[in-house]
Amino acid sequence: MQDESIKSVSSRPVYPPVEININAAYHLFITEPSASSKVGNLLQQTAAKTHQLIESDNIEELKLQLTELIGTLPLATSVYLAGRETYMWQVYAVLAELGFIKEQIEMLTPTDNSRTVFCCHCYTQTHQVAAAPFECEGCGLPLTVTDHFSKRLGSYFGFQVNAEAKDELPAAEAF
Amino acid sequence: MTDTFKVTVTDIQTVASSIKEFTLSPVEGQLIPFSAGSHIVVEMPTEEKTYKNAYSLLSQPDDPSHYKIAVRLQDNSRGGSVYMHTQVKVGDSLTISAPANRFAPLWQAKKHILIAGGIGITPFLSYLPEFERRGEDYELHYLYRGGQTGAYCNELSEQLGDRLFCYDSATSPRCNIENLMSQRAPGTHFYICGPEKLIEAVMTTAKQLGIAAGYIHFEEFAAPKPGNAFELELKSSGRLLNVSEEESMLEAIEKSGIEIPNLCRGGVCGQCVCRVSQGKIDHRDTFLTEQERSSGDVIMPCVSRAAGERLTLDI
Numbered sequence: 200m201q202d203e204s205i206k207s208v209s210s211r212p213v214y215p216p217v218e219i220n221i222n223a224a225y226h227l228f229i230t231e232p233s234a235s236s237k238v239g240n241l242l243q244q245t246a247a248k249t250h251q252l253i254e255s256d257n258i259e260e261l262k263l264q265l266t267e268l269i270g271t272l273p274l275a276t277s278v279y280l281a282g283r284e285t286y287m288w289q290v291y292a293v294l295a296e297l298g299f300i301k302e303q304i305e306m307l308t309p310t311d312n313s314r315t316v317f318c319c320h321c322y323t324q325t326h327q328v329a330a331a332p333f334e335c336e337g338c339g340l341p342l343t344v345t346d347h348f349s350k351r352l353g354s355y356f357g358f359q360v361n362a363e364a365k366d367e368l369p370a371a372e373a374f
Numbered sequence: 375m376t377d378t379f380k381v382t383v384t385d386i387q388t389v390a391s392s393i394k395e396f397t398l399s400p401v402e403g404q405l406i407p408f409s410a411g412s413h414i415v416v417e418m419p420t421e422e423k424t425y426k427n428a429y430s431l432l433s434q435p436d437d438p439s440h441y442k443i444a445v446r447l448q449d450n451s452r453g454g455s456v457y458m459h460t461q462v463k464v465g466d467s468l469t470i471s472a473p474a475n476r477f478a479p480l481w482q483a484k485k486h487i488l489i490a491g492g493i494g495i496t497p498f499l500s501y502l503p504e505f506e507r508r509g510e511d512y513e514l515h516y517l518y519r520g521g522q523t524g525a526y527c528n529e530l531s532e533q534l535g536d537r538l539f540c541y542d543s544a545t546s547p548r549c550n551i552e553n554l555m556s557q558r559a560p561g562t563h564f565y566i567c568g569p570e571k572l573i574e575a576v577m578t579t580a581k582q583l584g585i586a587a588g589y590i591h592f593e594e595f596a597a598p599k600p601g602n603a604f605e606l607e608l609k610s611s612g613r614l615l616n617v618s619e620e621e622s623m624l625e626a627i628e629k630s631g632i633e634i635p636n637l638c639r640g641g642v643c644g645q646c647v648c649r650v651s652q653g654k655i656d657h658r659d660t661f662l663t664e665q666e667r668s669s670g671d672v673i674m675p676c677v678s679r680a681a682g683e684r685l686t687l688d689i
């Protein structure tokens with residue numbers, strides 16, 4: 200029962216097609232290095248406007264870089280993010296911390312279906328989970344993955360599968 | 375209004391030619407502390423009807439010994455402001471609602487730019503002690519008409535120094551909204567309290583500059599404007615009420631003894647929403663979405679009216 204009720208709460212983000220905000224005074228693209236081609240089209244459209252592309256998959260470094268950059272950016276900045284879902288939400292959290300609001304931040308469709316899963320038993324996050332159930336990197340329990348998404352953590356909520364009948368593990372299914 | 379209580383008027387000061395400041399003290403015990411930007415609704419029983427107007431609290435949010443409100447005498451002689459200015463004396467008792475807040479500062483902002491038009495300064499007066507306490511970065515831009523509505527300029531300039539920018543429309547150059555809004559860093563939020571025109575000017579400028587609407591917050595102190603009289607039918611009881619020209623639908627309903635939840639009484643908070651089962655609506659609120667408006671089946675009775683001669687509410 201509980202399984203059902205938790206699973207049915209979906210806060211899975213949706214990613215509608217991204218368009219350039221023509222009113223913005225500055226266009227900032229932040230992507231994982233492998234995903235920079237995803238913004239090619241958008242970059243072209245902003246060629247004549249002030250813009251910048253940052254490719255980085257190191258969130259800590261990115262944070263320092265953005266903290267420095269922000270003093271030079273106008274309030275009317277639009278940010279476009281590309282990469283895996285977790286990556287985009289991690290960058291989102293950094294931007295929010297710096298004062299950006301959600302209207303200014305656009306996310307492209309995630310580059311893959313993998314999820315980061317937050318284990319509700321040991322609070323460890325396991326990255327690049329492609330199918331569930333899977334084994335939590337922290338406590339080793341087999342976790343089932345819900346559609347409950349935490350924007351702050353950039354991860355889905357996972358809990359032990361079949362806690363009452365531990366030997367009956369369902370077959371793993373890809374997301 | 376379920377949560378009301380009595381207070382005593384312990385002081386009245388004329389702070390500008392059209393603005394009086396009232397100090398309200400508890401009849402017994404202490405008042406409820408409030409959050410920066412809160413308002414109360416004051417009941418004003420006049421002969422023809424009981425006015426209920428919302429006023430921002432401008433005293434210190436953490437001081438439960440008294441509340442302060444400022445009331446501007448409205449140009450058209452209608453409404454509660456006349457009552458407050460001419461009838462209320464020191465020692466009188468008034469019925470007020472518990473404080474509610476629909477205009478709180480956003481604490482995640484990196485900088486707050488407050489823009490006040492005339493009496494619109496009032497909600498910001500309770501922001502300032504909180505800003506100081508938390509060490510927030512802010513500016514206050516105060517637009518007023520010389521002598522008439524610039525009540526707090528002197529004491530503010532002592533307190534705020536170069537964070538305060540005064541624009542007296544009688545003597546100084548007009549406030550250039552575009553200059554005020556450009557060259558700001560991400561995380562700068564704007565708060566406007568004042569007449570519709572000022573709010574519109576800021577919104578339009580934000581659009582032109584490409585500033586996201588989420589950075590703009592406003593409180594309009596619109597009292598319900600009069601309109602044509604109409605007949606109001608309450609579907610469940612079949613009762614017929616007459617809404618006069620000078621009266622809002624909400625007031626007419628309350629007069630008949632029916633309570634409808636409400637907070638702002640100015641068409642912004644969304645509390646008073648009612649279903650309409652028949653009749654055309656003259657929407658005057660800022661709460662409903664375009665879609666809800668055109669659907670024609672919901673109304674905010676605190677400000678909106680019938681567009682025709684009759685309206686049926688599903689209550």
Ligand code: FES
Nearest residue numbers: 639643644646676
């Ligand atoms: S009471 Fe707030 S919208 Fe009507």
